[in-house]
Structures are given as C-alpha cells and as structure tokens.
Amino acid sequence: MNEQEWLNKIFTGGAAAYKDFVKSYYDYVYRTAYAVLHHHQDAEDVAQEVFVQIYRALPEYRNQGLKTWITRITVNRAIDARRKQNRQKVIVAKDEEDFHTQAEEQWNEALSLEQQVLLQERKAMIKEELEHLPEHYREVIQSFYMEEKSYEEIAVQHGLEKKSVESRLYRARLWLKRHWRREDFE
CATH class of the missing domain: 1.10.1740.10 (RNA polymerase sigma factor, region 2, helix turn helix motif)
Structure with a gap:
C-alpha cells in the first residue's frame, strides 16, 4: 500500500x-x-x-x-x-x-x-x-555515485570513451532534475 x-x-x-x-x-x-x-x-x-x-x-x-x-x-x-x-x-x-x-x-x-x-x-x-531511470543513464549513475568509480573506471567497465561517460552523466543529471522532485527525497 x-x-x-x-x-x-x-x-x-x-x-x-x-x-x-x-x-x-x-x-x-x-x-x-x-x-x-x-x-x-x-x-x-x-x-x-x-x-x-x-x-x-x-x-x-x-x-x-x-x-x-x-x-x-x-x-x-x-x-x-x-x-x-x-x-x-x-x-x-x-x-x-x-x-x-x-x-x-x-x-x-x-x-x-x-x-x-x-x-x-x-x-x-x-x-x-x-529503476525508473533509462538503463544507459542508470548504469553510469550507479557506477559513479553508488559504487564511487572514476570516469576512467566506468569507461573501461562499460566499453565507452571517457567523454561518453561524462556526457551520459550530464544527461542523466538533467533527466533526474526533470523527473524527480526534491521533496521526494527529504
């Protein structure tokens, strides 16, 4: 419920x-x-x-x-x-x-x-x-924030360039700002 x-x-x-x-x-x-x-x-x-x-x-x-x-x-x-x-x-x-x-x-x-x-x-x-985040964003968000990995480690783990990791993190943060309300986490 x-x-x-x-x-x-x-x-x-x-x-x-x-x-x-x-x-x-x-x-x-x-x-x-x-x-x-x-x-x-x-x-x-x-x-x-x-x-x-x-x-x-x-x-x-x-x-x-x-x-x-x-x-x-x-x-x-x-x-x-x-x-x-x-x-x-x-x-x-x-x-x-x-x-x-x-x-x-x-x-x-x-x-x-x-x-x-x-x-x-x-x-x-x-x-x-x-779980509501698009998967390609979820992977980098979890790796960076939850597992505390560096951009380089994430790039190696997911087979990406470092710039792609930076770009995905940036876009993921924008997605979060649009879809999550601050009061949901207070």
Missing part, C-alpha cells in the same frame, strides 16, 4: 485500520530501534512508543515521505532511550573530566547511529527510484 492509501485508510477506518498499519510497519520499526539500542526489550519498548507518537502526530503529517518520517521518529526515540540509559550510567562517573569524556563519546555514537540509519534508508529509496 502506498503512503496516501495508508493515510486514507487510517483516517477513514480508525483504530482497526491503524492496527493494520502497525502490523505492517512493526518489524521495520523494531529493527531500526534495535540497530540503535542492541537490546530486544528496549527495542520493543521504543517501537510501542513510536506507534503511539505516530498516531498522535498523524493529523499534522504533511506527506513528506512516510517511511522516512517513521524512521526519523524511531531513531530519535531510540537515541532518547539510549541517552536515558547512559545518563544513569554516567552518574557513577568518578570525576568531572570522566563525565565529559563519556557524555561526548555517547553523543557522537548516538549521532553516528542516527546518520547511519537515515543514510541506509535514503540509499534504499534512491536505489528504488533509479
């Missing part, structure tokens, strides 16, 4: 429809929370909190990419839960310097986990959207 169909079903079907929504997204939310927390019970608790928060926030939702929105809520809730756990541990810190070092390390770890989850989600979404 696409985003708009889910929203229509929830708004017209009420709690029963939301229950179906939860069943559909529970595993995804749980896995996302578990990736941050690495603890089964904590991930389940966060998943429950996430679905309560989503239910309350749905009236203000502005069609900004449902799965991305769910991911952001889940990651933020999981990071909050982790911070709460870490605060309890930090109280035991022996001196002020130790406290600051631990807090900084935990903050950096939480940020990097959120960035990793959001980056994985974004890559999956872009990969899915790339």
